[in-house]
Amino acid sequence: MPCVPPDAVKGSRLLDVGTGPSLYQFFSACEKFSEIVLAEFSEANRQELQRWLSKDPHSHDWSSYLQYSCKLEGRSCEEEKVDKLRNAIKKIIPCDVTLPNPLHPEVLPKFDVIQSSFCLESALSDETSFRGALQALRSLLLPNGHLVLIGSLGESFYKVGSVLFGSLTLSEQVVRDSVQGAGFSIRTFKTLARPKDLEEDMTDVTSFFFLIADKV
Secondary structure, eight states: OOOOTTSSOOEEEEESSTTOOOOHHHHHTTTTTEEEEEEHHHOOHHHHHHHHHOOTTSSSHHHHHHHHHHHHHHHHOOOHHHHHHHHHHHEEEEEEETTSSSSTTTTOOOOEEEESOOOHHHHHSSSHHHHHHHHHHTTTTTEEEEEEEEEEOSSEEEEETTTTOOOOOOHHHHHHHHHHHEEEEEEEEEEEOOOOTSSSTTTTTEEEEEEEEEEE
């Protein structure tokens, strides 16, 4: 996954849309954002996030990701980073990207940055709803706010374990047109080719994309 340059996005409040049960993406984010809100559709995933936040001994062990993040940053204060992340996470809330207000019924102050990874193409069925979801996310941003989006290109299915899921097949042009049509200006758009060791029966993805866009 490409790294966000330190000066690429600015602000103090971050919303993550479609967090899943994962926390690895926030070990670096907590160094920049003092307020982080995790928005996730699945109640089971939200419960898993809450277990970690509450220091439940049965929560998932993210120590290897934590160590890697600290290594990239050239630091060794791992426990300090854990405390900083726990302090930064202010809410774990339900989210539905098919709604005009994805955070309904929550009413929160607008955010400086919204990030979402591999969520929209999994939750949406067509290009119209994809653009609609981007417009809904835009409405949650402050003026001059930023969108950080990571996703899959050319993918119609993926597997988690033995369970098969459908995916909205996106091309780079569709993503670009949808993001710009939703009221953003694209600043960075990068693609990463499908890894050669990715098993063919796990997904038919052709590549991955990473973009930073500014609200206009």
